[in-house]
Amino acid sequence: MNETIVSYLGETLGYSFNWAGTxxxxxxxxxxxxxxxxxxxxxxxxxxxxxxADIQMRYGPNRVGPYGILQFLADGVKMLLxxxxxxxxxxxxxxxxSPMLCLVGVLASLAVLxxxxxxxxxxxxxGIFYLLGATSVVGVGIFLGGYxxxxxxxxxxxxxxxxxxxxxxxPVTLTILSxxxxxxGLSMNTLVGGQGAFPNDWYIFHNPFSFIGFxxxxxxxxxxxxxxxxxxPEAESELVSGYHTEFSGMRFAFFALSEYIEVFVLCAxxxxxxxxxxxxxxxxxxxxLLGQLLQLAVFFTKSFFLYYVVIWIRWTLPRMRVxxxxxxxxxxxxxxxxxxxxxxxxxxxCFDGKSFYMILKQLFVASGQ
Amino acid sequence: MGxxxxxxxxSILFICGIIVMIARKNIIxxxxxxxxxxxxxxxxxxxxxxxxxxxxxxxxxxxxxxxxAAAEAAVGLAIVIRFFQVRESIHIDSAxxxxx
Amino acid sequence: MNMFLMIIFTLSxxxxxxxxxxxxxxxxxxxxxxYLLFSLIGVAGLYLTLGAEFVAATQLVVYVGGVxxxxxFAIMLTGGSNLHHVTSRFGLESTPLMGNLRTYIxxxxxxxxxxxxxxxVLQGSISASAVVESKFSSxxxxxxxxxxxxxxxxxxxxxxxxxxxxxxAAIIARPYRSSETEN
Numbered sequence: 060m061n062e063t064i065v066s067y068l069g070e071t072l073g074y075s076f077n078w079a080g081t082x083x084x085x086x087x088x089x090x091x092x093x094x095x096x097x098x099x100x101x102x103x104x105x106x107x108x109x110x111x112a113d114i115q116m117r118y119g120p121n122r123v124g125p126y127g128i129l130q131f132l133a134d135g136v137k138m139l140l141x142x143x144x145x146x147x148x149x150x151x152x153x154x155x156x157s158p159m160l161c162l163v164g165v166l167a168s169l170a171v172l173x174x175x176x177x178x179x180x181x182x183x184x185x186g187i188f189y190l191l192g193a194t195s196v197v198g199v200g201i202f203l204g205g206y207x208x209x210x211x212x213x214x215x216x217x218x219x220x221x222x223x224x225x226x227x228x229x230p231v232t233l234t235i236l237s238x239x240x241x242x243x244g245l246s247m248n249t250l251v252g253g254q255g256a257f258p259n260d261w262y263i264f265h266n267p268f269s270f271i272g273f274x275x276x277x278x279x280x281x282x283x284x285x286x287x288x289x290x291x292p293e294a295e296s297e298l299v300s301g302y303h304t305e306f307s308g309m310r311f312a313f314f315a316l317s318e319y320i321e322v323f324v325l326c327a328x329x330x331x332x333x334x335x336x337x338x339x340x341x342x343x344x345x346x347x348l349l350g351q352l353l354q355l356a357v358f359f360t361k362s363f364f365l366y367y368v369v370i371w372i373r374w375t376l377p378r379m380r381v382x383x384x385x386x387x388x389x390x391x392x393x394x395x396x397x398x399x400x401x402x403x404x405x406x407x408x409c410f411d412g413k414s415f416y417m418i419l420k421q422l423f424v425a426s427g428q
Numbered sequence: 429m430g431x432x433x434x435x436x437x438x439s440i441l442f443i444c445g446i447i448v449m450i451a452r453k454n455i456i457x458x459x460x461x462x463x464x465x466x467x468x469x470x471x472x473x474x475x476x477x478x479x480x481x482x483x484x485x486x487x488x489x490x491x492x493x494x495x496x497a498a499a500e501a502a503v504g505l506a507i508v509i510r511f512f513q514v515r516e517s518i519h520i521d522s523a524x525x526x527x528x
Numbered sequence: 529m530n531m532f533l534m535i536i537f538t539l540s541x542x543x544x545x546x547x548x549x550x551x552x553x554x555x556x557x558x559x560x561x562x563y564l565l566f567s568l569i570g571v572a573g574l575y576l577t578l579g580a581e582f583v584a585a586t587q588l589v590v591y592v593g594g595v596x597x598x599x600x601f602a603i604m605l606t607g608g609s610n611l612h613h614v615t616s617r618f619g620l621e622s623t624p625l626m627g628n629l630r631t632y633i634x635x636x637x638x639x640x641x642x643x644x645x646x647x648x649v650l651q652g653s654i655s656a657s658a659v660v661e662s663k664f665s666s667x668x669x670x671x672x673x674x675x676x677x678x679x680x681x682x683x684x685x686x687x688x689x690x691x692x693x694x695x696x697a698a699i700i701a702r703p704y705r706s707s708e709t710e711n
Contacts, residue, residue, distance in 0.1 A: 078531035153562060184667055185585045192572075192588025199565060199592060202600055206558070218604075221597050228593060245668050437541050437574065439646065441567070443639040444548035450635035451627035456602055457557055460564050463595065464548055467571050470583075478578045488674050490575075490583045494590050495686050499693035501595045505602040506701035512606045513703075519625060 067177040088180055092169050096320050101131035103319035103366070110367065111374045141308035149305065150207040157204035158306065158313035164196030165317045168324055173247040175337050175354035186247040187235055190328065191228070194283070197321060198224035201285075201292065201302050204314065208305035216301030219381060220292035224283055226388045231279035233396035234272045237403040238332050241265055241412070251336035259416040263333040266415055268402040273333045275396050277365075280325035282384070284318060287373035291381050326365035327358070334361050434475035441468035455508050455518045459501065466497045533577050540573025555626060558603055565596045582668050 065081050076084065105120065105128060112119025120127035145154055170193075171186040173179050183189050198221050205217015239245055241262055242253040254260050263273045282289040293301030303314045330336060337354040379387070410418060441464050448461030470490040477486025508518060515522055547567025554560040568591045575584035627635075675683050 081532060082535075150556075150558070152559060156562065183581055183585075185581045188582070188585040188589065192585050192592060195589060195593025199597055199600070202597060203562065206600070206604060218601075221601070225594070225597060433537065433541065434574065434578070435650065437544055439643060440545050441548045441571070442646075443643060444552040446639040446642060447552045447632070447635035450638055451552075451631040452625070453627060453631070454557060454625040456599060456606065457560060457626065459599065460551055460560055463564060463591075464551060464567065467568065471571055471574060474575055474578050474580050474583060477580075484670050484674055485678070487580050487583050487671055488679050490580070491586060491671070491675075492679075492682060492686060494583075494586055495690070498590050498595055499689055501598055502693050502697040503700070505598055506697035508602055509605055509701050518606045 085180070088178075089170075092172070092174075092180065093166055096166070096169060096323070097316065099323050100316045100319040101135065103323065104134065104315065105131045106366070107370050107373075110370045114371070114374045135312070138308055138312040143308045143310065144305075146209060146305050148209045150209065153203050153207035154305075155310075157200045157207060158310045158317075160200030160203065161197050161317040162200075162313045164193055164200060165320045165324065167196070168193040168321075171247050172324065172327055173251050173331050173336055174327075174358050175351045176248065176252075177351050178355065179247060182246055182248050184244075184246045186245060187239065187250060187328075187332075188245050190324075191232060191235070194321065194324070195224070195228065197317065200317075204306070205292075205302035208302075210305055212298040212300075213302050213304045216292045216294075216298045216304070220285060220302055223285070223289065223292065223384065223388075226385060227279045227282040227289075227392075230275055230388065230392040230396040231283060233393070233400055234276040234279070235332065237268065237272055237396075237400045238262055240400070240403050240407060241269065247331065251331050251338065254335045254338055256335060256338040256340035258335070260338075260414070261333065261335040264415060266403065266406045266410075268399045268406060269333070271395065272399045272403075273329070275392055275399065276333070277329060278387075279392060280329065281369065281372065282388070284322045284325060286322060286369055288376040288379050289384060290373075290378060291384060294378055296378075322369055323362065323366060326369065327362040329365055330358065330361035334365075336361075431475055431479040434471065438468040438471040438475070441465075441471065453520050455511070455520055455523075456505070458520065459504050459508070462504075463497060463501070466493055469493060536573060537577045540570045540577065542570070543567070544570030544574060546570075557626065558600070561596065561599050561603060564599075565592060568592060568596070582671055 065076060065084050068084065069076060108130070109119045109127070111117075120130040123129040123133045145151060168190045170180045171183055171190050173182075173186075201224070202217045202221035205213045205215075205220065208214070238250065242250045244250065244253075254262055258264055262269050264270065281287075285292050292298075293303070298304070303311055306314060337358040339350070339353050339357050343350050343353055413421075445461045445464030445468060448464065449458050452458055452461065470493040473486040473490045473493070477484065511523065512518055544567050547563045547565075547570055550563035551560045551567060554563055568587065572584045572587040572591075575581075575587060
């Protein structure tokens with residue numbers, strides 16, 4: 060079990076790095092991962108517009124590049140050239156800080172993203188717990204962004220955002236805890252390594268409780284990233300555009316980018332915890348570089364599928380009202396998540412940690428004899 | 429790197445917390461100071477765990493400190509909000525009566 | 529690898545100490561709260577250098593995700609920082625909310641006295657005990673085993689404490705008017 064990308068490289072290349080080499084490798088790997096994530100965030104805006112156009116039978120962006128795929132670059136250039144407006148009565152220090160807090164929180168959570176068995180920046184032994192802590196910085200950023208703009212719409216949006224993120228952290232954390240119970244560890248490699256390549260080994264089909272837990276987690280992560288149908292912090296029809304009403308240029312781009320990357324990160328975590336993560340069948344992971352690339356491909360395919368589902372939901376369902384949102388969290392999702400936790404513990408105790416498939420197989424074999 | 433840097437950092441946190449608790453007259457600012465003092469204590473526990481004895485009790489104690497700080501912040505802020513509704517002030521000197 | 533720890537320690541210590549000093553001397557309450565956020569993140573980094581990953585992650589989850597947002601909410605619900613000059617019930621002008629020179633002098637004198645006492649106490653204990661960097665690993669399993677064996681009583685009592693805090697905070701912070709109509 061490798062601990063970081065550095066120890067993995069050291070094992071495969073048979074070379075031990077000193078502290079400068081370690082630092083350089085971490086720097087390059089972080090740079091690569093952050094660039095890929097920025098690309099994914101940019102392509103996310105393009106995908107969002109293209110998929111929504113597809114759902115509404117429009118064309119969507121189709122002028123810049125083939126099928127309009129370079130639209131996000133054009134948007135980025137436009138954002139860079141925009142005037143950077145700061146409202147006169149705003150709190151300048153916090154106004155400048157809040158987009159960075161959002162982006163820092165999301166980028167910090169990339170450190171434990173299990174993209175393949177080798178390429179994980181740091182396999183902390185508290186990986187998933189660290190990720191929950193890092194993504195909670197985003198809530199502070201959203202709240203401060205709303206507060207510092209000194210505008211009623213932004214203030215309401217920021218308050219709603221913070222309340223929503225704090226509330227939905229409860230069912231999401233409880234659901235993740237039930238998965239931790241099954242896997243018996245908090246580190247990402249333990250969580251992913253306990254599963255197999257085929258659906259019968261995935262944690263989503265491990266027992267009935269984790270099957271429900273997947274949907275609880277997915278709904279909760281939709282709400283945590285302020286995506287529709289839970290996008291009341293930035294509801295266009297009631298608050299102009301929520302907490303980033305007063306932001307322009309690159310500051311707005313930071314908010315948008317952090318939102319899209321966070322959606323991807325939470326989809327990736329769902330894929331890693333419930334849908335088998337980077338596992339590939341037939342022992343292909345032993346084949347060095349080829350195995351790593353296949354693992355990357357499998358992981359990103361699953362994540363992008365969930366990303367597509369998120370966008371699909373956004374353009375299908377209407378927005379919820381704010382009190383319905385809180386009722387859904389505290390009266391439905393939290394009790395279900397608590398029940399899931401207890402149920403998973405009972406299942407692990409009664410069936411000795413066997414999955415549903417294994418029990419069925421045992422019964423089948425026993426009846427055959 | 430010994431234990432001394434950690435003790436210096438935690439004592440600076442402690443001093444700042446004490447200064448905030450005495451100098452400020454805003455109840456929420458005083459709560460900020462309490463958080464700093466509790467953090468300094470927890471940092472000392474973890475540092476002494478690493479450098480003085482090998483068992484993990486210090487970490488457990490730091491966890492309990494964090495837990496108590498969270499509970500204290502929740503109840504304290506609830507009291508502050510209630511106090512503001514009754515008195516329309518969050519000045520510590522206006523809290524002179526036990527019953528309103 | 530030691531150099532690596534050194535870099536992380538320096539960054540975190542600067543963040544923690546700078547944040548704490550800014551909390552003590554900031555003019556604006558909401559800025560002080562943001563500086564407290566930096567200080568807490570710095571302390572989490574210090575825990576990481578001490579090999580206490582679980583405590584560091586708990587610090588991030590509880591403080592950054594919970595306590596700081598709660599403090600910000602409370603600051604906003606109590607009128608922000610625009611109440612600088614207040615008069616007491618008797619019409620006398622009281623000390624400004626964020627303190628003045630007199631209160632700061634009092635605070636600094638008290639803190640120096642406390643630090644002098646602490647130095648005297650700590651000097652003996654540090655020089656007496658052999659300070660050796662021990663090799664140990666803090667894993668989640670170890671902490672979990674400790675929590676349900678040696679510290680089981682404290683663990684259970686803390687769960688009751690949290691439940692009490694939850695219910696108590698919800699009851700205390702109820703809206704004023706609805707409780708008036710009930711009585």
